[in-house]
Amino acid sequence: MELQAVLMAAGGGSRMTDLTFNTPKPMLPVGNKPLMWYPLNLLERVGFEEVIVITTKEVQKMMSTDSKMKLDVKMKLDVVCIQEDGDMGTADALRHIQQKIKTDILVVSCDLITDVALHEVVDLFRAHNAALAMLMSKAHEFTETVPGQKGKKKTAEQRDFVGVDHSGKRLLFMANEADLEDGLSIRKSIMRKHPRMHIKTGLVDAHLYCMKKAVVDFLADNKSISSIRGELVPYMVRKQFSKSTTGQKIKEDAEEQNQKKTDNSTNHELLISSRDEPLLQLAQERSCWNDHRGDMSEAYHGGKLRCYVHIMEQGLCYRVNTLAAYIDANRLAPKLFEEPAVHPSAVISERCQMGSDSIIGALCQVADKTSIKRSTIGNSTSIKEKVKVANSIIMHGVTVEEGCNIQGSVICSNAVIGRGADLKYCLVGNGQRIEPETERTNEVIVGTDQLMEI
Amino acid sequence: MADSGDTEGAGKNDEIERAKTEGKELTKEEKQRLRKEKKQQKKNKEKKEEKASQEGGKEKKHVSSESPASQPTTQTQTQKAPSAVPAQVPVPASETPAPAEKPAKSKAELKAERRARQEAERSSKQGKKGEASQQAATGKPKAPPSELQPVVKRLPEHVQADNPEVLKKLAKKLERQQIPLRSDYGYKVSLFSHLHQYSRKAPLTQQLGIPSTVIHPAIVRLGLQYSQGIVAGSNARSVALLHAFKQVIRDYSTPPNEELSRDLVNKLKPYISFLNQCRPLSASMGNAIKYIKKEISNISSQCKEEDAKSKLLNCIDCYINEKITLAAKAIAKYSIEKISDGDVILVYGCSSLVNHILYEAFEKDRKFRVIVVDSRPRLEGREALRRLVQRGISCTYVLISAVSYILPEVSKVFLGAHALLANGYVMSRVGTSQIALVAKAFNVPVLVCCETYKFCDRVQTDSFVSNELDDPDDLIVTRNGKTQLEHWQQVPSLGLLNLVYDVTPPDFVDLVITDLGMIPCTSVPVVLRVKNVDQ
Numbered sequence: 007m008e009l010q011a012v013l014m015a016a017g018g019g020s021r022m023t024d025l026t027f028n029t030p031k032p033m034l035p036v037g038n039k040p041l042m043w044y045p046l047n048l049l050e051r052v053g054f055e056e057v058i059v060i061t062t063k064e065v066q067k068m069m070s071t072d073s074k075m076k077l078d079v080k081m082k083l084d085v086v087c088i089q090e091d092g093d094m095g096t097a098d099a100l101r102h103i104q105q106k107i108k109t110d111i112l113v114v115s116c117d118l119i120t121d122v123a124l125h126e127v128v129d130l131f132r133a134h135n136a137a138l139a140m141l142m143s144k145a146h147e148f149t150e151t152v153p154g155q156k157g158k159k160k161t162a163e164q165r166d167f168v169g170v171d172h173s174g175k176r177l178l179f180m181a182n183e184a185d186l187e188d189g190l191s192i193r194k195s196i197m198r199k200h201p202r203m204h205i206k207t208g209l210v211d212a213h214l215y216c217m218k219k220a221v222v223d224f225l226a227d228n229k230s231i232s233s234i235r236g237e238l239v240p241y242m243v244r245k246q247f248s249k250s251t252t253g254q255k256i257k258e259d260a261e262e263q264n265q266k267k268t269d270n271s272t273n274h275e276l277l278i279s280s281r282d283e284p285l286l287q288l289a290q291e292r293s294c295w296n297d298h299r300g301d302m303s304e305a306y307h308g309g310k311l312r313c314y315v316h317i318m319e320q321g322l323c324y325r326v327n328t329l330a331a332y333i334d335a336n337r338l339a340p341k342l343f344e345e346p347a348v349h350p351s352a353v354i355s356e357r358c359q360m361g362s363d364s365i366i367g368a369l370c371q372v373a374d375k376t377s378i379k380r381s382t383i384g385n386s387t388s389i390k391e392k393v394k395v396a397n398s399i400i401m402h403g404v405t406v407e408e409g410c411n412i413q414g415s416v417i418c419s420n421a422v423i424g425r426g427a428d429l430k431y432c433l434v435g436n437g438q439r440i441e442p443e444t445e446r447t448n449e450v451i452v453g454t455d456q457l458m459e460i
Numbered sequence: 461m462a463d464s465g466d467t468e469g470a471g472k473n474d475e476i477e478r479a480k481t482e483g484k485e486l487t488k489e490e491k492q493r494l495r496k497e498k499k500q501q502k503k504n505k506e507k508k509e510e511k512a513s514q515e516g517g518k519e520k521k522h523v524s525s526e527s528p529a530s531q532p533t534t535q536t537q538t539q540k541a542p543s544a545v546p547a548q549v550p551v552p553a554s555e556t557p558a559p560a561e562k563p564a565k566s567k568a569e570l571k572a573e574r575r576a577r578q579e580a581e582r583s584s585k586q587g588k589k590g591e592a593s594q595q596a597a598t599g600k601p602k603a604p605p606s607e608l609q610p611v612v613k614r615l616p617e618h619v620q621a622d623n624p625e626v627l628k629k630l631a632k633k634l635e636r637q638q639i640p641l642r643s644d645y646g647y648k649v650s651l652f653s654h655l656h657q658y659s660r661k662a663p664l665t666q667q668l669g670i671p672s673t674v675i676h677p678a679i680v681r682l683g684l685q686y687s688q689g690i691v692a693g694s695n696a697r698s699v700a701l702l703h704a705f706k707q708v709i710r711d712y713s714t715p716p717n718e719e720l721s722r723d724l725v726n727k728l729k730p731y732i733s734f735l736n737q738c739r740p741l742s743a744s745m746g747n748a749i750k751y752i753k754k755e756i757s758n759i760s761s762q763c764k765e766e767d768a769k770s771k772l773l774n775c776i777d778c779y780i781n782e783k784i785t786l787a788a789k790a791i792a793k794y795s796i797e798k799i800s801d802g803d804v805i806l807v808y809g810c811s812s813l814v815n816h817i818l819y820e821a822f823e824k825d826r827k828f829r830v831i832v833v834d835s836r837p838r839l840e841g842r843e844a845l846r847r848l849v850q851r852g853i854s855c856t857y858v859l860i861s862a863v864s865y866i867l868p869e870v871s872k873v874f875l876g877a878h879a880l881l882a883n884g885y886v887m888s889r890v891g892t893s894q895i896a897l898v899a900k901a902f903n904v905p906v907l908v909c910c911e912t913y914k915f916c917d918r919v920q921t922d923s924f925v926s927n928e929l930d931d932p933d934d935l936i937v938t939r940n941g942k943t944q945l946e947h948w949q950q951v952p953s954l955g956l957l958n959l960v961y962d963v964t965p966p967d968f969v970d971l972v973i974t975d976l977g978m979i980p981c982t983s984v985p986v987v988l989r990v991k992n993v994d995q
Contacts, residue, residue: 007671007673007677008670008671008672008673008677008680009670009671010671011671052669052670053668053669053670053671053673054669054670054671055671112670123666124670125663125665125666125668125670128665128670129663129665129684132665132677132680132681132684133681133684133685133688133690134690135681281707281710282703282706282707285699285702285703285706285780286700286703288699288780288784288785289691289696289699289700289703290691290696291696291812292693292695292696292699292812293690293691293692293693293696293697293700293812294692294693294696294809294810294811294812294840294843294844295689295690295691295692295843296843296846299842299843299846302846302849302850
């Protein structure tokens with residue numbers, strides 16, 4: 007088998023706590039499908055038959071009851087539950103399942119919605135015998151107004167600095183603004199080997215990594231690394247150019263490895279070597295190809311550890327980890343699939359005006375004289391007469407009484423909107439009750455128990 | 461002229477074959493003749509409206525060119541009357557001396573039969589000649605010569621990309637093996653429209669599932685490396701292929717009720733089709749595959765699976781060691797005798813063998829300098845230049861357009877080869893024949909270095925019939941911010957041609973240095989025969 011897929015679905019959604027109070031992030035509805043359905047669908051479309059899903063018990067319970075997951079996902083899901091405390095990082099989770107991993111892995115995050123041609127990333131991994139291949143995309147500006155935001159100013163997110171070589175494929179440098187205190191410093195050895203480096207800041211990391219099995223084994227030995235994105239990837243990118251992994255003979259490597267094993271030292275080196283290494287070396291020597299030109303060194307500068315990145319120029323790539331991203335994803339995700347906009351089991355009265363870009367979920371009831379534009383209505387919601395819904399997301403089990411006017415808002419599950427309420431750019435939390443005839447603009451309406459969480 | 465040359469060559473081949481299989485050919489010849497008759501009768505029915513006058517004229521010409529060719533073949537045989545008859549009809553010319561050796565039928569009966577058949581064949585020839593002349597016009601010169609050979613040779617499918625039936629057959633075969641079909645890209649120049657042309661931006665893996673289950677991951681990786689050019693060069697491709705096969709064999713387990721010797725060969729077939737789709741196989745790869753298949757089929761059924769596997773892995777290691785590593789050493793030893801102090805050596809492109817020879821010569825303290833000739837679009841010479849300079853050899857670098865300027869300085873030309881064909885022609889990177897030609901004009905000796913495992917028994921006299929078309933977008937280059945050829949597909953009369961190989965005639969090659977010694981170009985069929993007898 008070539009690759010094993012691992013889906014990380016234990017994340018808490020720390021940047022959108024209002025949404026995830028009652029519903030864990032992997033099960034948030036986007037276009038009336040749970041969020042984790044999208045990466046699973048991507049893997050299924052590409053041809054995977056089995057996925058290891060790392061998640062919490064709560065999500066596992068919800069998965070088994072959700073009809074979408076049961077019907078649409080035909081792959082075999084191997085669910086591994088971990089504790090919900092949130093102290094376990096993604097790398098810790100990989101260490102947890104190390105026994106299940108028999109071959110190279112493809113790690114996907116549950117909040118990724120994309121239509122990327124996955125073979126682009128995996129081809130880089132295969133062709134160059136890379137230790138790591140990842141996916142990044144040009145960041146999109148979020149155009150929709152986010153409820154609860156005071157003013158148009160977005161909080162300055164920590165930027166990522168990504169350095170790639172002249173071909174745009176080889177990853178040379180990766181650091182987050184938070185880690186760079188004084189400035190961005192680049193080692194001379196990198197500059198000598200790759201004199202032309204492009205540093206990009208406007209990229210979104212899709213959190214899709216293709217890694218060699220040796221990396222997982224390395225993680226098992228090095229317990230200090232807890233996050234893939236935050237620690238493992240920058241470490242590997244740096245390690246590409248460190249002296250110990252370049253230009254050494256195979257025998258020396260093997261001897262060192264043996265020595266280290268007998269010493270029982272904790273700092274094990276990340277060594278990528280395969281059987282028949284001499285044959286591979288011979289093939290590379292005899293081949294008249296080089297990945298760079300202008301200096302005297304051989305292909306890849308003799309380095310054994312290589313990290314590659316595929317940067318998507320066009321196409322959809324969203325990481326739904328903030329409220330703005332969630333709203334945008336709801337707008338665009340339905341375009342990925344050709345499912346009918348209106349679920350067949352929904353009951354919609356004839357005198358309802360429904361735009362073509364709205365989605366109505368199963369078992370909905372929409373009464374007369376309502377107008378629904380550019381919105382997503384979840385399953386089992388009931389919308390009474392004379393309601394105007396525009397640019398909004400209404401989740402499952404919501405009741406909207408007559409005469410309401412809902413614009414640009416997010417209504418979470420099981421909420422009740424009283425008669426004649428007027429909500430503009432609001433976020434109504436889970437199970438909330440909006441009093442009739444209220445007018446709210448740009449507010450986050452959550453229960454007091456939610457407010458207690460910090 | 462090319463035709464008669466071919467028939468002579470074909471005649472010689474027949475002699476060799478006949479010498480080997482005397483006595484067995486009779487019934488074979490009969491069967492082949494009957495088969496041909498049936499074919500021709502079918503074709504005759506289809507093509508009855510062909511122009512008769514054209515055929516008449518062409519046939520006369522063809523017959524006159526055939527008769528001198530057929531006469532030497534008949535004269536060398538000590539046959540009686542039957543040999544005089546076939547001078548008129550070209551096809552059975554080479555076959556007819558053989559029937560005289562038949563003891564069973566009487567000669568009169570044979571004569572009568574033959575005359576009747578010849579009449580039928582001559583009338584059906586009318587249709588066939590018209591067809592053949594038309595096909596020759598569209599660049600398929602192999603059709604007429606193939607009629608003269610007694611063995612019916614089929615055109616390999618990779619040179620019939622413009623024949624829809626062949627394409628359909630190929631698609632069916634690939635579907636059976638669950639391998640996606642790679643589609644051709646862009647407008648093909650008409651002379652080469654019978655070859656496949658693929659784009660590097662549309663890799664075969666697009667249509668494969670990501671955790672490839674049908675094809676072993678090592679083979680997928682290899683196919684990708686071939687199509688992207690990461691593994692390029694005859695030796696490198698063969699070594700990488702054998703390395704991937706080793707992994708396949710390691711991961712292989714015999715299914716129940718199957719024999720390893722038969723099942724493993726069947727498993728390898730789809731992999732080979734896949735690699736062929738990624739990039740057409742080279743002659744060296746073909747020979748390596750033949751060797752492995754032979755080794756696998758020779759495994760006895762008593763052998764346990766683990767023993768069989770380790771034996772196969774050993775065989776592969778031995779093959780690489782003998783045919784590539786040791787051969788390179790032997791060739792280097794012979795070549796060093798030919799390199800003297802003060803030499804100026806010209807090399808073309810990046811040949812791993814030639815580079816190896818130059819390293820060895822430099823180690824042995826020969827004083828020489830090298831001129832590296834390079835050509836677009838591959839510009840492999842830059843890599844050769846880097847490797848030589850890294851060792852301390854002093855080099856000059858020119859592009860192929862300057863080769864006639866630089867040749868007066870050159871004392872020897874060393875060329876690498878992709879394959880050595882059975883008629884002594886050298887198949888190598890495009891541009892090699894040009895260099896050999898110019899060197900000949902300047903009276904500079906041309907030495908070709910080639911290991912024996914690259915010898916193949918194909919016969920080719922021109923670079924059109926069997927070649928490889930690379931991605932035409934490689935020819936697009938951006939200078940000063942302008943890319944002139946960016947929209948070449950929209951210009952209807954423009955076609956980009958990126959040939960990979962060309963064929964050098966043996967007249968331009970002075971010596972071939974192989975691991976068996978230094979031989980003239982025309983001794984290649986002898987080496988092939990010796991190899992076949994050995995194996």
